[in-house]
Amino acid sequence: MDQKLEALFTPWKIGNCEIKNRIVMCPMGGTSLFGWMEPNHFDKVAADLFLEIAKNNVGLIIPGIAPIKDTIGNRWLYKNKKMFKELKSFMDEIHKTGAKLFIQLTAGFGRSFAVTDPLVMLLKHKVIGKIASPIINPSYLTAAPSELPLRWKEDMKSRALTKKEIDEMIYAFKETAKLCKEAGVDGVEVHAVHEGYLLDQFTHKYTNKRTDEYGGSFENRYRFPVEIVKAIKKECGEDYPVSLRYSVVSKTKGFGEGALPGEEYIEVGRDMLESEKAAKYLEEAGYDMLNADNGTYDAWYWAHPPGYMPKNCNLEDVKHIKKFVNIPVVCAGRMDVYTASEAIKNNEIDAMGVARQFLVDHKWVSKIIDDEMLDIMPCICCHNGCFNLSHYKGSSNASPLSDARGMSRCALNPQTMQGHKYDLIKAKKPKKVAIIGGGIGGMEAARVLTLRGHKAVIFEKSDKLGGVFIEASNFDFKEKDKALINWFNRQITKLNIEVNLNHEIKELNELKDFDEIIVAIGSKAKKLNIKGNEKIIDAISYLDNKEQVGDKVLIIGGGLTGCEIAYDLINNGKTPIIIEALNDLIVSNNVCLANSSYLRDYFKYKNVEIHLESKVKDINGNEVTYLDKDNKENKLIIDSVISAIGYTPLKTFKKSRHVHYIGDAYKVGNLRTVIWRTWDIVTKL
Numbered sequence: 001m002d003q004k005l006e007a008l009f010t011p012w013k014i015g016n017c018e019i020k021n022r023i024v025m026c027p028m029g030g031t032s033l034f035g036w037m038e039p040n041h042f043d044k045v046a047a048d049l050f051l052e053i054a055k056n057n058v059g060l061i062i063p064g065i066a067p068i069k070d071t072i073g074n075r076w077l078y079k080n081k082k083m084f085k086e087l088k089s090f091m092d093e094i095h096k097t098g099a100k101l102f103i104q105l106t107a108g109f110g111r112s113f114a115v116t117d118p119l120v121m122l123l124k125h126k127v128i129g130k131i132a133s134p135i136i137n138p139s140y141l142t143a144a145p146s147e148l149p150l151r152w153k154e155d156m157k158s159r160a161l162t163k164k165e166i167d168e169m170i171y172a173f174k175e176t177a178k179l180c181k182e183a184g185v186d187g188v189e190v191h192a193v194h195e196g197y198l199l200d201q202f203t204h205k206y207t208n209k210r211t212d213e214y215g216g217s218f219e220n221r222y223r224f225p226v227e228i229v230k231a232i233k234k235e236c237g238e239d240y241p242v243s244l245r246y247s248v249v250s251k252t253k254g255f256g257e258g259a260l261p262g263e264e265y266i267e268v269g270r271d272m273l274e275s276e277k278a279a280k281y282l283e284e285a286g287y288d289m290l291n292a293d294n295g296t297y298d299a300w301y302w303a304h305p306p307g308y309m310p311k312n313c314n315l316e317d318v319k320h321i322k323k324f325v326n327i328p329v330v331c332a333g334r335m336d337v338y339t340a341s342e343a344i345k346n347n348e349i350d351a352m353g354v355a356r357q358f359l360v361d362h363k364w365v366s367k368i369i370d371d372e373m374l375d376i377m378p379c380i381c382c383h384n385g386c387f388n389l390s391h392y393k394g395s396s397n398a399s400p401l402s403d404a405r406g407m408s409r410c411a412l413n414p415q416t417m418q419g420h421k422y423d424l425i426k427a428k429k430p431k432k433v434a435i436i437g438g439g440i441g442g443m444e445a446a447r448v449l450t451l452r453g454h455k456a457v458i459f460e461k462s463d464k465l466g467g468v469f470i471e472a473s474n475f476d477f478k479e480k481d482k483a484l485i486n487w488f489n490r491q492i493t494k495l496n497i498e499v500n501l502n503h504e505i506k507e508l509n510e511l512k513d514f515d516e517i518i519v520a521i522g523s524k525a526k527k528l529n530i531k532g533n534e535k536i537i538d539a540i541s542y543l544d545n546k547e548q549v550g551d552k553v554l555i556i557g558g559g560l561t562g563c564e565i566a567y568d569l570i571n572n573g574k575t576p577i578i579i580e581a582l583n584d585l586i587v588s589n590n591v592c593l594a595n596s597s598y599l600r601d602y603f604k605y606k607n608v609e610i611h612l613e614s615k616v617k618d619i620n621g622n623e624v625t626y627l628d629k630d631n632k633e634n635k636l637i638i639d640s641v642i643s644a645i646g647y648t649p650l651k652t653f654k655k656s657r658h659v660h661y662i663g664d665a666y667k668v669g670n671l672r673t674v675i676w677r678t679w680d681i682v683t684k685l
Helices: 003-009 044-055 081-096 117-124 126-132 163-182 198-203 223-236 272-285 297-302 315-322 337-345 364-369 401-405 440-451 479-494 539-544 560-571 593-605 671-682
Strands: 012-014 017-019 023-025 100-106 187-193 242-247 252-254 289-293 329-332 351-354 432-436 455-459 498-500 516-519 523-525 536-538 552-556 575-579 609-611 615-620 623-627 633-637 640-643 647-649 659-661
Touching: 003 337, 003 364, 044 081, 081 100, 081 163, 100 163, 117 126, 163 187, 163 223, 187 198, 187 223, 198 223, 223 242, 223 272, 242 272, 252 297, 272 289, 272 315, 289 315, 289 351, 297 593, 315 329, 315 337, 337 351, 432 440, 440 455, 440 479, 440 671, 536 539, 539 560, 539 640, 552 560, 560 575, 560 593
Parallel strands: 023 351, 100 187, 187 242, 242 289, 289 329, 329 351, 432 455, 432 516, 455 498, 516 659, 536 640, 552 575, 552 640, 575 609
Antiparallel strands: 012 017, 523 647, 615 623, 623 633
């Protein structure tokens, strides 16, 4: 192990609970031990994940939120005694590994609950909602301190929680904590004065307009989380550890408006001055640890940082707040292991919080210890599998229901949180398989086939592996994507997979000696059939050679690719203009709001010229004519034009029983669709 990382592997204490190292697996929606979006039960899939991670040298595991009252079925968690008996047996197995585990209990979401269209219907139609309430009750799930606009449906409002409901929640916290303690759980975490969830909404002036003892003054706004920890301590004893998920600063300008790194703004949530007071106040109330970062659902990219956010984006604020408390403080948010180790060594934080890296590579901590860091598959901060909750103008939570129900899966590792769907089973009859195309899909196919015992051979027409992902990762903010290409190349080499570079397959009869053929040749850019289209550069061409564009660049297409190119142009001192046919940027059911809201907020911050519901009519030299939403002609003077309107699959070869298309050659998508489709095919060969 690198000596610079030794501080990460020193013991520490939360109250009287000793943790063997400073690496904390942070909670993620979808990894609850008591199920998610279903009646509460002991979740064996989540348990298997945590046990594997525990065996691979993590210090502390905190599973995803366990609602104290079911989202489906409305049963209180503490009433399912059988579940806690199963939890006790599981904790015995966890403790054999030397790891510790806290259960995170949540009061709920308030206005931040990710309502879908069916739930919107139940909220709008009170009679239907009343009929459905024994099964699912969105009026309760979205209830907040006050009547507030819903984050995922801004034209609808939450109702205010009653005092009776608050009392019931406090009782449920202490009863559930007691059952956790009896089951051998090492501590509980209260969720959360953090990220704009329900308890956090009580603490903020902009979301708490109550006039009773839970609103108004500082003490009243923080009363709810204080009463919870006092109730738990009274029931479980002062020595039983209780952590708090805590956002140091809200980074919020208003409803649906986050503040970007370095931006000057007026804070409507918790600013640093209040946080200094709040952290100490919450410690005095009885909390034994702060599990900290920043943000709210209105500034979601601080708690769920996409690749656009700086590394260690929350560290300076968390380091500052540690000065005001005597309890341990954990910091999460794109944490770099070397930076975290140095901060721990200097007593600036107590532990490093990591979440999604555990989903992509369950063994990454062991790989650090064993000097195998180059073999750690990197998380690329895409949120495509783990937290694919999308939102754009006019939508609610626009993601498929399967994603809302199946969070904390992984775009790059299909085995995560999917039970035995993608078990790697040795092939009964090894086959010789040709793979046409050495992009991510082709390399993953070769890797998985080899692990199953097949003979995989890659044919790549260029002089390197990586395919179009080489260009797609050519942004300053995509260092993790570049690392992913390097990881794949390393695995291909380690597995001794045969690779034929500069070898283009033009006819399938060239591969007649193979049992199966996998086609992974990608897609081609769509072209606009307009006058002057010869001036248009497609997105991949731009990423291959950025020097070919001038200072003022028109981007046709405001999807994720177009917006990332605009972001890149700004970072390189150029001026983008975006024209998009739809009514918002990044109208997609496959892009997490944390990622899309960052880009939308950034373009507002930088005053980027954006024309929605508009279409380019023609290009004449440096003059572009476009039609706005009223079908009125407008002119723009630009230096260059980039098209980001999408791609179509390359269907070069005839499909048959032994010819299988994967990746963008099958259907244009993202890395998740590439990887998961690849596993769908190669695990069955």
